[in-house]
Amino acid sequence: MVDVLVIGGGNAALCAALTAREAGASVLLLEAAPREWRGGNSQHTRNLRCMHDAPQDVLVESYPEEEFWQDLWRVTDGNTNEALARLVIRTSSQCRDWMRKHGVNFQPPLSGALHVARTNAFFMGGGKALVNAYYRSAERLGVQIRYNTPVHALELHDGEFVAALAGSERITAKACVLAAGGFESNREWLREAWGENARGEWPADNFLIRGTRFNQGVLLKFMMDAGADIIGDPSQSHCVAIDARGAAVRRRYLYSRGLRIAGYCRESRRRTFL
Template structure:
């Protein structure tokens, strides 16, 4: 604790490790402070499985090209234009190198999963998932000589006139002052801090489930903002998906997510549909449903489908609720049986036949129904009938620190910080004003982590 490092990295996930490795490869001495115990290291990276990178040609694991312009158009669509275009286009361009750089750090790819994901051309999947990817990065960092401390919580930051001086760390039952020439903040958002979420969402936040780590409480983010770093992002915006309502409050991960909205209808506690289940293909569709469910009474909804759809998607960890009739299903879900029967029958009558294909925007739709189902509409009529209860599952929040292309934080007056950099969820709001596209969180973390580490090392050296 008495040694002064060139670069101090706060956080222990993908962004932090990319920064640590990049800084070490640039010749800097590096210390990583991870607030979690070793077993739970890595924040939300433990629960991920793929990354979205631009590439010009097919590869051994990608089925075709995914150009910078197409990536940009996808990002523009999901954010509704709420993104820093210059920074986002820069990230997309840099992602082409990350696809190869990350492999050089020991990470391995595998072919895309099939089914409803529709990601075989755009996203690269980690062999063994996020934990295997994370373990590879830690091995590389440690082999390079990066020092790592677990159960090391940053409790204060000494920042004077935009310059990081030192941090106070709670470690081993004591408080220690750690000095470094440059700081990289990669400690995530505040999604696990229910009280902070309630400041913006109200009491409904009590019904939110946190898909990832319980350690992302936003303490480092709050310190930085309080010390004069410029804020970016809407505090109510986040990466939120509909997950199984039976999932644990924290750390349920990817196995509680549900990919079956396309195969049926979604109703609220009043047994009423409230949104188009066929709006878009999975990578762009799935991340809107968390916020949609959050707006419903008691923040609960139910995905209803029938027998022929059961094996067409990746199931949740929990089995679906099963019944021989819609009325019986309603009873098991605690819904009004007559209301659910009416909703299903009204939907069935509105369905217009077409050629069903869940991998494309097909011609199966409803007519005269509000809200419509614009694609993949099929009658729900073949027993047994099934349902999954779902709640909003937050992955990470978008309130963060503003950065430039060097991943350098900007102070409230717009001037670049002297020696402070950020990567990952803590600055994702620069790119993601709202919405989400599958795998882009890992892209943000890897691209800006690599840059932050390199620039922090250069800053320390100079």
Template sequence: MDWDRVYDVLVVGGGNAALCAAVTARQAGATVLVLEHAPKAFRGGNSRHTRNLRAMHTAPTSVLTEQYLEDEYWDDLLRVTGGQTDEELARLTIRATADALPFMEACGVRFQPSLTGTLNLSRTNAFFLGGGKALVNAYYATAEKLGVDILYDTEVVSLRLDDGFVRYAEIISRGFPRRVRAKTVVASSGGFQANLEWLKQGWGPAAENFLIRGTPYAKGRVLRDLLDQGVASVGDPTQCHAVAIDGRAPKFDGGIVTRLDCVPFSIVVNKHGERFYDEGEDVWPKRYAIWGRLVAQQPDQVAYAIIDSRSERLFMPSVFPAIKSDTIEGLAEKLGLDPTKLAETVRGFNAAAVHGTFDNSRLDGCHTEGLTPAKTNWARPIAVPPFSGYPLRPGITFTYLGVKVDRNARVLMQDGRPTANLFASGEIMAGSILGKGYLAGFGMSIGTVFGRIAGREAAKHARN
């Protein structure tokens, strides 16, 4: 490594957004250096745990059915965010996903049709063949073939800003402090979800009980450094992509296999055996990302999903086996719940469930009456043994506090001025578009779209 070399584009991060930026900048003729905090075996950030990308399309493709147009996509996003989104940037992202798949395929990414358990996404989401790890490997192979230089085990300590201009990056590469210079910089280093002390500033002591689904390297060091130097922030530090995952998952890096998709067909109770939210509010891809926050608000940040044998094959199971019993009381004992209280809750739910035509593929209207909270769909009595239970914990994927950008991915200062040579893509700027809530596959959409924009604009700026 020539430490005196001045690259055209320096990309901070090693996941989907960073690699899209690096490949795009290199294809535009720029010299590019990628700094990945993780060692090579764990490269790729959260992207290696992903499965799909939500893509607008006007006609069926090899892996997407029917059509998914801008207005429907926008309406889906509007509903999950409650309007907390920048419409200009959101619609820009939505439109640009129409061109994302050809770019990805040119980089060696391969797709597959939706599998059993994900068929309700067949119209909206393109699934990666081999998952996120295969996607990341394809991007790295493409970047290396194009001549992108990559440093692993390299943490960026600071991007030294001087009146909105990045003069150099202070780094620690394989344990040694260094300085790297580049004409332009793309920050794609993720959120701060792996920084429990920072999470506790917004969530209090409850954050100690959070599980981090993705990379343990997302400490938010670059984000904190930029905010401390006067870069404009966007988003709420307490908002994040938080899903209910299996409570037996590891503290870090459990990935998507620890996610639990049984909630719509279950009742979910807290440690006191009490239900606390409508499990059947909407189809799972539009509601799964609210359940991490819901569980986080319960005592000890724990909950339990209870199903009967009829629902066992209706969802993709966790990597951990269900806890089972032939009686509700026996299941309660195995879960550490009060058997009398759980049996009472189940009896009350069963009595309130209105008989109807159960259909797991759509909003079926099978609901409860006279029960608080109500269950508005898939309210089928839990009555056929054996009964199964799963412990739930909040699983944090990424945080929404980030840096503010314009439509060209240029980072803005607190006074509204654009920085001179700093761009951003991915989770570090996603709060501009995701104020709260989540839409399945949309994080990858943001990273891909703004990674390509940032790479294009950084290369253009470097040439000029």
């Protein structure tokens, strides 16, 4: 039995696995996707928005906590958790050294892009390089990694984790971290969240999924049904214009916007972060 079982294979899961391993725990990470598609939607990101009070390596000028908070307040119309948001904002100023220790490289400010270099640190090689760096570090530190291992349910006792169920296999651990993503690729759940319009149409039927096809929300639904506390809005999304001729679920491609913080933004409705 391992000390910590991490379910998921993206940025959050990898950071949890690395942190637990650094603390001396034995760690097993289960990724639903095959190795070539590992990383979830983290492989499609490209930058990290960072608070800083003075110029730093790849960040110019300053971007203090209060300005970051006001930006977040405006983009969410005030619909956010201030205590949680400020915690994320403050922590954003401290994480780059840890990320570098695990092999993540940051891109120097580019000419003509200094306006974003004040607020955002860009990953050299984008999200795919970020994910690959974390996996290399995890392997080097002795984190056990299993691909093609989707977990469909958990065994709980009095609200505490006992085991994860993956196919016919029962995997036990002393503690479990769920970082298995949302339901971005679950068409039926998207229909439920976005509803029907006045013409009797389902807008979600026209969504082109630009990220991973493995985020089906299986464990999210399981935990909701088990009575876990929930936060946020199921109609949150990060919507952008893409080629309408594209596949219903996208594979690898480039796009121009990165994630700004640890949450998605509803850009076609009232917007909510965190």
